[in-house]
Structure formats: C-alpha cells, structure tokens
Amino acid sequence: MTMALTTGLTDLVRESLGAPLAEIADQHVDLLGSGPGALSTTSLHRVRGTTTCGATWSFFVKTIHSIRHMPGYADIPEPLRTAALAHFPWRADADVYLAGPRLPRGLRLPRLYRLDDLGDDRLVMWLEDVRVAPATWDLDRYRAAARRLGDLAAVQPVAGRSSAPREPINRGLRYYCAGPLANLFLPAVRDPATWRHPLVAANADPLLQADLLALADRIEPLLEALDRLPHTLVHGDASPANLLIPADGSADFVAIDWSWPYPAAVGFDLGQLLVGRAHTGDLDPADLPAVHEVIEAAYAAAVAGLADPSEVSFGYAATLVLRSAWTAIPFERLGQEPTAELHDLFRKRAGLARFIVDLGRSLLP
Structure with missing residues (x-):
C-alpha cells in the first residue's frame, strides 16, 4: 500500500x-492478498494500529479495478474482451455500499468509511474490519442464512409473477452464459483430454461428462423459463465466506463482496450458499442433500408473499445449474501437482458436479 492511500x-x-481528538501512536499494514477468482480485486489489506490513549483501531482496505486491468486481459480474444469490458460489474461491491440499500433485520453491510478514486477505473474502499465470532456452519446456520437471503429478496422485488413471456430480464446471467460459460468452461468440459487427466479420471464418474454436455443443451430453455419468474435484487455471491x-x-450476518448488480430470479442467492464450502472442500458431497433441503425450505418461507415454493425451487435449481x-470441477487446477489433498478436492468437486447435474435433469422435459 502506498502512502497516498493513508492520507487522512x-x-x-x-x-x-x-473520538474526535484521537491521535495515532502506531500503525501497521498487513497484505491479505487478492483472493482466488477475484477478477476485479487488486489487493486486500488490513490497516491497524493504536492511538496515544491505547485504543486499537483497524480497517479492511479493498482495492478494486476494471477488468481491463486484470492480468491476462490482453490475451482474451477481442470480441470476448469487448463484451467483458462492457458487462463485468467490477464496481458492484462499492456501489452497494454507496447506495445503502434497504436490508432486512438481521443482515447488514460493513461500514464504508471512505472511497478513494485513484482514476483509471480504480477504487479503494476503506471498510469496517468486522470482528468475526467463531462459528460452525451447521444446518441451523445454513437455515438462518437462507432465511436472511429470502428476507433480502422479499424487500427488494423488481418484477412480479407473470404467466406470459417477458422481455429477457436475466441480463447478467445471459452475459455469463454467452461469454465465460460458452467460451471458457464448456470447451474444457467438451475436451476429451480433460477427462483423461488423472485428477479427473480417478475421481469423476464415467457418465459425468455426457450428463454435463446433455445439460448444456438446456441452457436457453432454462434462461427463458427463468425470465417468467418473480425477480429481485440479490447479493450475487452469498457464500458462507x-x-x-x-x-x-x-x-x-454482515454481508460482504456483493457482486451482482442485476435483477435475478427468486432463489438465485441459494446457489452460492450451497456451493461455497463445497468449492473449498469444507463441505462433503454426502452433506449436500441435507443443506439443499434446509436452505430451500427456509428461503421459500421468507419469500412466501413474493413467490410460491415451486417458483423458488425452479429459480434456485436453474440458476445453480x-x-x-460446468465449473464444479476445478479444471483450472489440472496443471498442479496431483497431491493426495488435491485428489480429495477433485473427489469432492466431482461429487458436487454430480449433485447439480442430477438436480438439473429434473428441471425441464
């Protein structure tokens, strides 16, 4: 972090x-990294210290940028690069803090103390450094989180129920399917070499590739069906983390890393709630059915005035698919040393893919 970022x-x-008269006695800057998959995050820091009176203080400092500053951006083919620049919501998190959206009881944002504009589509957010309580993500915790996400949807509806087709409303999801999914992830799924790799071959069931490819034929029908559901504003990346x-x-809960500035179908936020700890390997595939059942029921109860249970079930499952x-198996890690730990992660992620595929096969005739 440069000295310019500590001005004021x-x-x-x-x-x-x-404390209007407080003076800083000492300060420290800890680099926390940028986090895996954080395409628009330049860096994460903790800036902390004490005052001359002995009080401690701390800020969580997040620097974000336009996707054109992302490493490897220049290597993206031109049509995809132009689309990514137009559609990737790099400042969604900052915009939520600035807007101060209406949130339900039990859910809040970290406090934004300052937003520094560095120019050239780069921003620095000085946020509350939330002190986190030790907590276990058991079924009760998942149930509470799903209820709060349902409450969030209920207070931010943007489109009501309609039995007739409307103008496509899932702009963010359609961009994702036409862009990264079609051009990056599906080609990896189609590549026979992917499935011959020892990390995949040893951990994925033999029918998984065929089932994933068959499900890919349903992308457009799923998008069209989602357009008919009630829509709300959403968090976008409501994983337990x-x-x-x-x-x-x-x-x-204090909700951080908001990432989806588009309307989405009811149930949308449940997908990341389910897969978050599965992606890291902290949730075993054997536990997915119980978590799935609990979060769907809790969310449906919270949005009862907005959508019926069948709409929640479809919106959740379709957006999860x-x-x-097609990203459940971590193909991006195929070049790493195939350790026992990595094999275990691939086993768990293949189990996640199988769970999602089986859920998706029941969505449309």
Whole structure:
C-alpha cells in the first residue's frame, strides 16, 4: 500500500472510534492478498494500529479495478474482451455500499468509511474490519442464512409473477452464459483430454461428462423459463465466506463482496450458499442433500408473499445449474501437482458436479 492511500488516516481513526481528538501512536499494514477468482480485486489489506490513549483501531482496505486491468486481459480474444469490458460489474461491491440499500433485520453491510478514486477505473474502499465470532456452519446456520437471503429478496422485488413471456430480464446471467460459460468452461468440459487427466479420471464418474454436455443443451430453455419468474435484487455471491457472523451481535450476518448488480430470479442467492464450502472442500458431497433441503425450505418461507415454493425451487435449481454445473470441477487446477489433498478436492468437486447435474435433469422435459 502506498502512502497516498493513508492520507487522512487520522480522520478515519477518529470517526471509527467516535473520538474526535484521537491521535495515532502506531500503525501497521498487513497484505491479505487478492483472493482466488477475484477478477476485479487488486489487493486486500488490513490497516491497524493504536492511538496515544491505547485504543486499537483497524480497517479492511479493498482495492478494486476494471477488468481491463486484470492480468491476462490482453490475451482474451477481442470480441470476448469487448463484451467483458462492457458487462463485468467490477464496481458492484462499492456501489452497494454507496447506495445503502434497504436490508432486512438481521443482515447488514460493513461500514464504508471512505472511497478513494485513484482514476483509471480504480477504487479503494476503506471498510469496517468486522470482528468475526467463531462459528460452525451447521444446518441451523445454513437455515438462518437462507432465511436472511429470502428476507433480502422479499424487500427488494423488481418484477412480479407473470404467466406470459417477458422481455429477457436475466441480463447478467445471459452475459455469463454467452461469454465465460460458452467460451471458457464448456470447451474444457467438451475436451476429451480433460477427462483423461488423472485428477479427473480417478475421481469423476464415467457418465459425468455426457450428463454435463446433455445439460448444456438446456441452457436457453432454462434462461427463458427463468425470465417468467418473480425477480429481485440479490447479493450475487452469498457464500458462507461472504456472510460474516459479527462478534458484537450487531446482526446475524454482515454481508460482504456483493457482486451482482442485476435483477435475478427468486432463489438465485441459494446457489452460492450451497456451493461455497463445497468449492473449498469444507463441505462433503454426502452433506449436500441435507443443506439443499434446509436452505430451500427456509428461503421459500421468507419469500412466501413474493413467490410460491415451486417458483423458488425452479429459480434456485436453474440458476445453480447455469452458474455452477460446468465449473464444479476445478479444471483450472489440472496443471498442479496431483497431491493426495488435491485428489480429495477433485473427489469432492466431482461429487458436487454430480449433485447439480442430477438436480438439473429434473428441471425441464
């Protein structure tokens, strides 16, 4: 972090502590990284210290950028590069903090203390460094999270139920399917070499590739069916890692890393809630059915005035398929050393893919 980013730090410390006369005694900057898959995140830092009176302070500092600053952007073929620049919502997280959306009881944002515009489509967010309570993601925790996400959908509807086709509303999902999915992920699924790789061959069932490819033929019908559902504003990446449990009890969850500034069908946020810990290998495939059942029921109860259970079930399953079926197996890690730990991750991720495929096969005739 450059010294330019710490300009006015004393004022931020005073504001965060509610102490207008506080003075900084010492300060430290810890580099936390940018996180895997964070295409628009330049860096994450923790800036912390103490005051001359002995009070401690800390900020979570997130630097984000347009996708054109992403490493490897120049290697993307021109038509895809132009589409990515036009559609990738690199500043979605910052815009949510600036807008201060209506949130349901039990869900809050971290406080945004300052937003620095560095120019050239680069922003720095100075955020509350949320102290997180030790917590286990058991079924009760999943149930509570799904309920809060349903409450979020219920307070932010953007389109009601309609029995007739409408103008396509799933702009974000359609961009994803026509862009990254069609040009990056599906080609990897179609490539026979992918399935001959020892990490895949040893852990995926023999029918998984054929089932994934058959499901790919249903992408457009699924999108069309989703357009007929009630839509809401959503978090977009509501994985357990982005639903912090604050130690001060100020909310059930502090929602961070908002990523989807588009309307989405009811049930949309449940997909990332399900797959988040499965992606990291912390949730075993054997536990997916129980989590799936719990979160769908809790969310459906929360949105009962907006959508009926069948609409929630379809919206959840269809968006889960479109976003996660063909990315469940971590093909991007095929070049790594095939350790026992990596084999275990591929086993779990192949199990996740099988669960999503089986769910998806029941969606359309």
